[in-house]
Amino acid sequence: MGTTQLESVSEPKYWHLRTVLSQALDSEFSVGEVLPNERELAARFGVARATLRQALEQLELEGRLQRRRGVGTTVAPPRVGVAVETERPLWPGAPGDAWQPADCAQGAAPAPVAATLGVAETEPVHILRRSLTAHGQIVAADLLYVPAASVPELTAIDAPAGPARARSVLRELQRLTLDGQDRAVELGTVRAEDAKDLDRLPGAPMLMVTTRFFAEGRTAAVSVATYRADTCRLTFGASGDVRIVHETERRVS
Amino acid sequence: MGTTQLESVSEPKYWHLRTVLSQALDSEFSVGEVLPNERELAARFGVARATLRQALEQLELEGRLQRRRGVGTTVAPPRVGVAVETERPLWPGAPGDAWQPADCAQGAAPAPVAATLGVAETEPVHILRRSLTAHGQIVAADLLYVPAASVPELTAIDAPAGPARARSVLRELQRLTLDGQDRAVELGTVRAEDAKDLDRLPGAPMLMVTTRFFAEGRTAAVSVATYRADTCRLTFGASGDVRIVHETERRVS
DNA sequence: TAGTGGTCTAGACCACACC
DNA sequence: GTGTGGTCTAGACCACTAG
Numbered sequence: 001m002g003t004t005q006l007e008s009v010s011e012p013k014y015w016h017l018r019t020v021l022s023q024a025l026d027s028e029f030s031v032g033e034v035l036p037n038e039r040e041l042a043a044r045f046g047v048a049r050a051t052l053r054q055a056l057e058q059l060e061l062e063g064r065l066q067r068r069r070g071v072g073t074t075v076a077p078p079r080v081g082v083a084v085e086t087e088r089p090l091w092p093g094a095p096g097d098a099w100q101p102a103d104c105a106q107g108a109a110p111a112p113v114a115a116t117l118g119v120a121e122t123e124p125v126h127i128l129r130r131s132l133t134a135h136g137q138i139v140a141a142d143l144l145y146v147p148a149a150s151v152p153e154l155t156a157i158d159a160p161a162g163p164a165r166a167r168s169v170l171r172e173l174q175r176l177t178l179d180g181q182d183r184a185v186e187l188g189t190v191r192a193e194d195a196k197d198l199d200r201l202p203g204a205p206m207l208m209v210t211t212r213f214f215a216e217g218r219t220a221a222v223s224v225a226t227y228r229a230d231t232c233r234l235t236f237g238a239s240g241d242v243r244i245v246h247e248t249e250r251r252v253s
Numbered sequence: 254m255g256t257t258q259l260e261s262v263s264e265p266k267y268w269h270l271r272t273v274l275s276q277a278l279d280s281e282f283s284v285g286e287v288l289p290n291e292r293e294l295a296a297r298f299g300v301a302r303a304t305l306r307q308a309l310e311q312l313e314l315e316g317r318l319q320r321r322r323g324v325g326t327t328v329a330p331p332r333v334g335v336a337v338e339t340e341r342p343l344w345p346g347a348p349g350d351a352w353q354p355a356d357c358a359q360g361a362a363p364a365p366v367a368a369t370l371g372v373a374e375t376e377p378v379h380i381l382r383r384s385l386t387a388h389g390q391i392v393a394a395d396l397l398y399v400p401a402a403s404v405p406e407l408t409a410i411d412a413p414a415g416p417a418r419a420r421s422v423l424r425e426l427q428r429l430t431l432d433g434q435d436r437a438v439e440l441g442t443v444r445a446e447d448a449k450d451l452d453r454l455p456g457a458p459m460l461m462v463t464t465r466f467f468a469e470g471r472t473a474a475v476s477v478a479t480y481r482a483d484t485c486r487l488t489f490g491a492s493g494d495v496r497i498v499h500e501t502e503r504r505v506s
Numbered sequence: 507t508a509g510t511g512g513t514c515t516a517g518a519c520c521a522c523a524c525c
Numbered sequence: 526g527t528g529t530g531g532t533c534t535a536g537a538c539c540a541c542t543a544g
Contacts, residue, residue: 182490
């Protein structure tokens with residue numbers, strides 16, 4: 001990575017800088033390598049630190065860089081492919097499900113979830129927290145909302161609130177016949193309570209996956225999962241090893 | 254929206270500001286309404302403009318706001334649900350496909366795409382550009398890579414490069430039996446050439462969907478589609494009207 | 507304690523939309 | 526032109542990690 005000065009062009013400096021850095025990453029750095037610190041990089045390119053940071057933010061958004069306060073900026077490994085949907089619909093907690101149940105409490109679901117479930121906004125539902133780990137890092141957090149009607153044989157006595165209850169709820173869910181499911185994926189930001197677990201700062205971009213599970217002619221459960229957008233690639237279907245296309249593709253004759 | 258001063262708390266100012274603004278949007282603004290300009294808002298909350306902008310950026314990322322240079326900041330409508338996957342796999346261009354072919358040229362595919370297609374990096378493939386419109390706005394752009402082997406009956410004479418060729422390639426594709434497909438979704442940024450069409454600035458966040466189409470025992474085509482992350486919610490399966498959960502969910506007893 | 511990235515400020519000027 | 530959001534600067538201080 002040279003001591004290149006930026007020539008003046010019509011595109012924003014931070015964008016040009018992003019391109020230059022991106023190419024440097026391709027050709028001169030390997031995964032895990034640490035970059036010079038921000039003050040030094042800014043000086044090298046002759047821009048203000050804020051401008052340099054804008055370029056780094058871009059590259060982080062694209063999953064090319066990883067920055068940690070107090071540590072430094074490193075070249076990120078390729079994104080992890082996370083199987084969100086396999087061929088057949090499955091209940092959460094079915095055999096082979098990699099999500100780890102953390103705990104379970106009862107409470108009111110957020111309005112949109114309550115509406116989907118067809119329960120009153122005030123009616124308590126089971127709220128199950130789970131997390132997904134890949135390569136020793138938590139990469140996703142999930143809230144699973146299950147109305148009492150979906151697990152009729154579960155009584156409060158069965159298990160105290162906490163991990164044990166979580167497992168009971170999941171076990172009871174398997175007794176229902178899953179008629180189908182659908183999903184929606186959108187961009188979101190990390191929930192304040194998850195920021196710590198996911199090792200992210202407030203506002204970090206997340207891929208939010210909302211899944212509805214259908215049984216007995218109604219929506220039997222709703223899951224809202226948030227995946228670290230910087231490190232995850234969500235896969236749907238047979239796949240697993242789709243290669244990513246994250247550079248700007250060259251144009252064509 | 255009051256003239257509230259921010260009290261000092263341990264969370265970053267911009268984050269607290271985001272929360273305050275978010276609540277104001279819920280209670281005091283309706284879709285399409287324009288907010289006071291940034292300089293005024295900053296003054297009102299007693300912060301620097303840059304700090305206010307950080308909060309607005311968050312809300313834009315969450316799809317709550319829409320900002321346009323020279324115009325102002327408005328309250329965004331709920332995200333548009335875009336069906337990415339229906340029940341059965343379909344070729345691009347199949348009846349009912351809402352994508353508009355724009356043109357088609359021949360060129361080399363980016364390395365990862367070439368690898369997936371099983372062609373040499375230098376071997377030209379058909380590269381088809383398409384766009385997707387919703388509510389009069391282009392919300393997604395797509396590049397479809399089709400190796401010559403997948404459309405053997407298409408000759409250069411059939412159609413000149415351009416929209417006509419695009420339609421020919423799609424027509425030829427339908428002749429193959431589609432054995433299956435898989436997808437990957439990840440966060441990306443807008444390609445420089447698409448920025449204009451999509452009415453976005455460089456670096457705007459996009460949901461990138463890579464689809465592989467399988468036929469005759471190999472990967473017969475690869476599509477790389479980028480959807481505006483601010484305005485789109487991607488749906489998979491039966492759905493269509495899943496309600497979004499974009500506020501920070503309240504925690505539970 | 508030293509060094510990193512994260513937050514914040516108070517300015518300036520630019521690009522663009524609309525009148 | 527006027528007003529908007531977008532870019533950029535040159536500083537300061539804070540929060541965190543690691544030696």
